[in-house]
Amino acid sequence: MKPARVLPRAGGGLTVLGLSFVMVWCTGYIAGRMMLDHAAPFTALVWRFAGAAMVFAVLALAVRARASRRDVLHSAVAGVLMLSMQFGGVYLAMAWGASAGVAALVIGAMPLLVALLAFFAGTERPHRAQWCGLLLGFAGVVLVVVDRVDGATSARAWIGLLVGLLGISLGTLYQKRYSSKIDLRIGLAVQNLSATLVLLPLALAEGFRFESAAGFYQPLAWTVLVNSVGGFALLFVLVRRDAATAVASLFFLMPPVTALFGHWLLGEHLTVLKGAGFVLAAAGVWLATRTPRRAAED
Template structure:
């Protein structure tokens, strides 16, 4: 492969590593924030502040906000990838789902994205890439096996399935329709749309309940600055430059990397089973993404 071809692939790999590391911190920060606030209220704070920040960046840079169709596509993406995904996950936590159950459900996202992309004619995958997807899912299952219980209520399952559909369909929708607008303007619109969708529930059902304390504000600022401003910027750069299935496969690494962060930050134990799951997930991502950097 010529050097000119290697450089874009190396850049995508570097961006992918940065995305995984940044995204995984959000699970810990989000859990800390939800412990101090109602789930939808926490998301209204996060997405509302992120919308203001991205909007300020877009105005300061004087970027174009696109036509009405482009703005509508960005809003739909925000409802799917932000409001539906995170609303489902945060509500599931509030309704009794464990972190292991949530990670396992959302961890199937790469398989659903791949199936939808193939069915829609967006991409074609080889047998080795399907095998990589299966290995990645098996790795996720090993990592979260000790956190799965049999007491998750059915509303929590439904909420997680809603979150899974949101991020899966949203990834493909972003790739197909919402990548033709400036990143700053698009993310401002997406976060604003998510805020508007979640605000009625946060207001009427939760009374915008949150603790006026550092235990809420510090993780909330982390989710805004690091996860929303940094994580979603990296995610949408990856979606714009790579195949949707290749980007989705990175989510197999989320539970293992989050488990490592849990060892450092929360004092959790990294068992041999989790280590094996980490290795299996990494192998699955390598198989699923090594030739999946561009759609067919």
């Protein structure tokens, strides 16, 4: 008899929880871009993560939440990967001239990288339908952003985006394996604090530059209260209950939904190609998060 395959649990995809996460997360790209118009990249992130750390710390203290030293250390590592590396790389790349299309295309490869890393690490073994879903989802991302990708992105901006891609991919897997059982409030307070401490020297090196104006504080408040508090709380819950590959596949929906926000809020033009990309991305997420009917062994 063949050993049973390790099938990841699905269910985190096209559900209210999953779609809520996508909607909340997508607004962060717009708010983050607005912050970078008024602040240096690492300075903006230090403000964001420090604010989120304080919110979660207050919530943890209010209920006297507790966690072991081991869980706290694991959360700190997850924070460095998912927050410092991901957003540090992406914000720096955008400050160096990377377009939103290029950034979306690189980060859009995250579900595929997570699936490959999980497969080779032996922690998850996606079935055929999931692999098809991952490929369909990435194809959808390409269709949505292809008209915004140009050849002007510098080598250093590409490096920044790849650092961000590696950070969120490794961070998702690390959190799933080592840091998904800790109290949500403590875990996210530690993650945001660790990210703040790692990025603070870089923010000081760039002069801690920001404009004390509404154009900075308004998107900052949004990224703290909606994206960091709401978005990462939803991500934390999804990673805790579902397979890393299934959760990662939700990122295929980020570029299409961001394009819709751009159409509604900024008057950006929607094309048939973008519509086709949205359909492909949604189909990819559905396939990547569904549970196969067959038993895991023949």
